[in-house]
Amino acid sequence: MNDLSEYPAYKRLDLPVVGAQGSYLLLADGRRVLDLYGGHCVNTLGAGEAQLGAALAQQWQTLSFTTNLIETSTRASFMEAVAPSLPPGDWHLFCSNSGAEANENALKLALASAAAASATDDRRRVVCFKGAFHGRTAAAAAVSDGPPSGFPQTPFPVTRLDWGSLAIPADTAAVIIEPIQSLAGVVEPPDCWLASLRAACDRVGARLIFDEVQTGSGRLGSSWASTHFGVTPDIFTTAKGAAGGFPIGLTFVTAALSEKIPSGLVGSTFGGGPLALAAARVVWERVSSGELPANARACEAALRAALAAQPQGPVRTVRGAGLLLGLELAPGLSASAARDALLEHDILVGTCNDPQILRLSPSLTCAPQAVASVIELLADLWKPAASLCGSTP
Ligand SMILES: Cc1ncc(COP(=O)(O)O)c(C=O)c1O
Incomplete structure (x- = not known):
């Protein structure tokens, strides 16, 4: 009897995804997770468009x-x-x-x-x-x-x-x-x-x-x-x-x-x-037609406005443009710990080679307020600051 298993190319997230709609992932337990990672810039129009x-x-x-x-x-x-x-x-x-x-x-x-x-x-x-x-x-x-x-x-x-x-x-x-x-x-x-x-x-x-x-x-x-x-x-x-x-x-x-x-x-x-x-x-x-670039600009503007309203929050600056954004966390905070904390609250974001940066690359049809919500949630999670101080990836 042959056995087949996958070559370990990927370090997978512990996320039981059973479907996706627009900018949301649907989990086996019924949860809806806002996908601000967008499959790595892939889901341009959102899932199932x-x-x-x-x-x-x-x-x-x-x-x-x-x-x-x-x-x-x-x-x-x-x-x-x-x-x-x-x-x-x-x-x-x-x-x-x-x-x-x-x-x-x-x-x-x-x-x-x-x-x-x-x-x-x-x-x-x-x-x-x-x-x-x-x-x-x-x-x-x-x-x-x-x-x-x-x-x-x-x-x-x-x-x-x-x-x-x-x-x-x-x-x-x-x-x-x-x-x-x-x-x-x-x-x-x-x-x-x-x-x-x-x-x-x-x-x-x-x-x-x-x-x-x-x-x-x-x-x-x-x-x-x-x-x-x-x-x-x-x-x-x-x-x-x-x-x-x-x-x-x-x-x-x-x-x-x-x-x-x-x-x-x-x-x-x-x-x-x-x-x-x-x-x-x-x-x-x-x-x-300009429709998708315009929404990308509106999302960036909403996120930057949310950040301006949270000057004491854990995000120090925003890098990038449109919907290819990097959130630079305050010194001592870890992007992978922040990613895990956000996921517990039903938002998926990406990490990258810089342990201080969270990456956002959602669908270009994502609602500006949904993109901005990550700043507000991070600010709430920041209050007990220790919760974000995990090990770097
Ligand atoms: C900037 C850039 N170039 C090239 C690639 C390779 O693309 P693919 O994985 O489709 O071969 C990637 C993938 O992440 C990328 O980010």
Whole structure:
């Protein structure tokens, strides 16, 4: 008799979830938990959203799957929905299935365009930043910080710079950056740094890649971090919430760069399939119309107003923008203990690599007052301050 158990990839929460609706998780004992983590920026429209469900059902009945060798009207409708939100310029798009894949393809295209630009120039270096997370596949892991990637070598030479540095080596083919580092602790770029980085890339001849796996899809209160910060990269990626919970990875590259790259360099069986793009169309119609970014801004404003009303509470500052927020706790408080205390009161929030930061990344349809309620609850829990002083994660 064979036995099968799961490889221990995840440290799971003790949370008996049996369903989810909108911004609430439903537990086996009947409790409703406000989900301010949103499955890590994934549940853009909230759980079980009706329009997305109907689009998937209709797509399944009409054309459930077809090879990428065949053009579909679903793809055309998705492209039409996303185009108005794009940063200025002409763009080409390649579709895959995850954030790591989107970044893997971005790096491949950047390196290929560097090679195409000069047959003599040995430009193969990729620059990334301390604290970065870009995924777990070989190239994405090579430019991520943290525990060993698990691969014996990197696919290209890597230089890892301090956050805020402009010291790009002369042989750099590509610079990859999360415009706001999420896992590191919702770390924002220093003022004007992204614009300086853009200029430094142009000086050196390097391609600038924005990893917008978390910051894209309207999350920051504008369609993209590039529009939020007013800096346009050569290549950018997104995934997570771009299809509202259906697996997707998107790699956008300027038409000018793409036209110089040999064709046939990337490909995917499932990437850009009809179901994923039918789901993504529903999300992007609501991002491009401005509806979801506007709600993200309203939620951020409500949370900041709640914080201003609780100056003596346990939250010292708020980092990030829209609905990618980090709550910096007072010295001595532990984010993991605060997360556990909130969960006992039916609010789920995230932690991250910084033990002082709670992370919020809920649905972009979440009610502003629901988002703000975490500040009030933390202030109540703060009164017996010792309850939040647990061990760090
Ligand atoms: C900024 C960023 N890039 C890339 C990834 C990898 O995405 P995926 O898990 O879909 O491969 C993640 C996942 O958390 C991420 O946060």
